[in-house]
Amino acid sequence: MPRGLFDRLTGHDHAPRCRYDMATGRAEFVAEPGPGHEWRAAEIPILIRQVENSLSDAGHAPGFFIGGATRLLSDDGAFEPDASLFIDPPDEPDLREHDGYLDVRKGHSVPDLVVEIDRSVASSHKLAPYFRMGVREAWTFGRRDGVRIWVPDPALPSGLRSTKESRVLPGVNRSDLDGLLAGDRAGRETASRSRQLAKRVARTILARQGRG
Numbered sequence: 501m502p503r504g505l506f507d508r509l510t511g512h513d514h515a516p517r518c519r520y521d522m523a524t525g526r527a528e529f530v531a532e533p534g535p536g537h538e539w540r541a542a543e544i545p546i547l548i549r550q551v552e553n554s555l556s557d558a559g560h561a562p563g564f565f566i567g568g569a570t571r572l573l574s575d576d577g578a579f580e581p582d583a584s585l586f587i588d589p590p591d592e593p594d595l596r597e598h599d600g601y602l603d604v605r606k607g608h609s610v611p612d613l614v615v616e617i618d619r620s621v622a623s624s625h626k627l628a629p630y631f632r633m634g635v636r637e638a639w640t641f642g643r644r645d646g647v648r649i650w651v652p653d654p655a656l657p658s659g660l661r662s663t664k665e666s667r668v669l670p671g672v673n674r675s676d677l678d679g680l681l682a683g684d685r686a687g688r689e690t691a692s693r694s695r696q697l698a699k700r701v702a703r704t705i706l707a708r709q710g711r712g
Contacts (some may be wrong), residue, residue, distance in 0.1 A: 540617045540641055544583045547680065548669070550694060554702035563588040563589075567585070567611060572602055572630075573601055573605065574605060574633050585612055585613040613666075613668040613669070615640075618640065624640065628658065636651070638651075646678045647681060649664065669701050669705075670701070670705060671705065680694060680697065
């Protein structure tokens with residue numbers, strides 16, 4: 501849809517839950533995020549940043565790049581995880597200077613981990629496209645199933661399977677993430693869980709690298 505037609509139909513982006521994607525030229529209707537979605541989407545980057553700080557305090561530079569709601573363009577379409585993590589990205593200038601999206605078809609960096617906090621519908625349909633891009637792991641949260649950790653598995657028809665433990669951030673398991681995101685809102689208990697988990701993850705990473 502041309503941008504001019506979109507503007508005429510929607511009153512220049514003021515239509516509820518509607519936006520124009522300049523990268524793909526598509527009009528999209530999206531679910532309005534609520535407080536439950538927003539604090540959970542913010543909690544994962546906080547956890548990762550605390551892992552990074554714990555590693556730095558131990559004299560180890562982790563090389564993390566945390567992307568918040570960065571759109572990924574691929575042959576399957578455009579996708580926007582709620583959070584993403586790049587570990588030792590090969591081309592950090594691409595990440596820091598992109599215009600709100602990364603086109604994996606042009607060789608832009610692909611996240612090692614993506615996070616999806618479900619809104620009105622499950623995000624499971626996005627997982628196979630993420631893994632086809634080269635994403636190594638995905639975390640999803642839904643009110644029915646809680647947190648699920650997903651990894652690619654070419655041997656299965658779906659191309660993916662759930663697992664109990666993270667490969668990208670060793671030391672994190674599904675139970676940990678459920679405990680972190682299960683409440684109705686963030687609070688002191690959530691902050692304490694996050695700090696404790698981050699320290700454990702950092703110790704696990706260092707131990708596996710022979711630094712513990």
